[in-house]
Amino acid sequence: MKKTLTALSLPALxxxxxxxxxxxxxxxxxxxxxxxxxxxxVAEENGWTARKFKIDDGCYEMKGRDSAGxxxxxKLDPATLTTVEVEYxxxxxxxxxxxxxxxxxSVAPPQNGLFGGGAAPKAKVN
Numbered sequence: 001m002k003k004t005l006t007a008l009s010l011p012a013l014x015x016x017x018x019x020x021x022x023x024x025x026x027x028x029x030x031x032x033x034x035x036x037x038x039x040x041x042v043a044e045e046n047g048w049t050a051r052k053f054k055i056d057d058g059c060y061e062m063k064g065r066d067s068a069g070x071x072x073x074x075k076l077d078p079a080t081l082t083t084v085e086v087e088y089x090x091x092x093x094x095x096x097x098x099x100x101x102x103x104x105x106s107v108a109p110p111q112n113g114l115f116g117g118g119a120a121p122k123a124k125v126n
Contacts, residue, residue, distance in 0.1 A: 025057040028079035036060070042081050048074060059084055 036053065039060045043050045047067030054061050059075040066072050071089040076082065 026059040026075075026077045026079075026084060028058070028077060033078035034081055039076055039078070039081055042076065043074070048072065063089075 039062070040050060040053070043062055043064070048062065049064045050062040051064040052062065055078075056075070058078070060078050060081075062074045062076070064072060066088075073085075073087040073089060075084040075086075077084055
């Protein structure tokens with residue numbers, strides 16, 4: 001009896017799982033897609049610099065940086081070129097620590113007395 005119920009319930013659950021798995025997939029017919037160059041213009045208009053461009057789940061997918069220099073992954077509908085999803089990849093690294101958005105030497109240190117004119121720091125040990 002359990003095998004029969006399992007066998008009958010599995011086909012009933014598959015369509016729901018497939019619908020959930022394809023929430024952000026693009027489903028436009030291939031002949032309605034706009035050219036890759038048009039997607040690159042959308043990226044340029046939004047201030048994105050695309051480093052990688054591919055097709056994933058029927059969407060145009062670009063990886064690169066936004067205008068603030070953050071790493072992003074953007075999915076566009078290839079027919080309408082509307083944004084389906086934007087992910088910011090550099091919010092946290094693998095260890096869960098916040099990343100430093102400014103590379104060393106690219107920003108002047110704060111003028112709070114802790115950072116002198118190139119002199120080595122002095123420490124007093126008791």
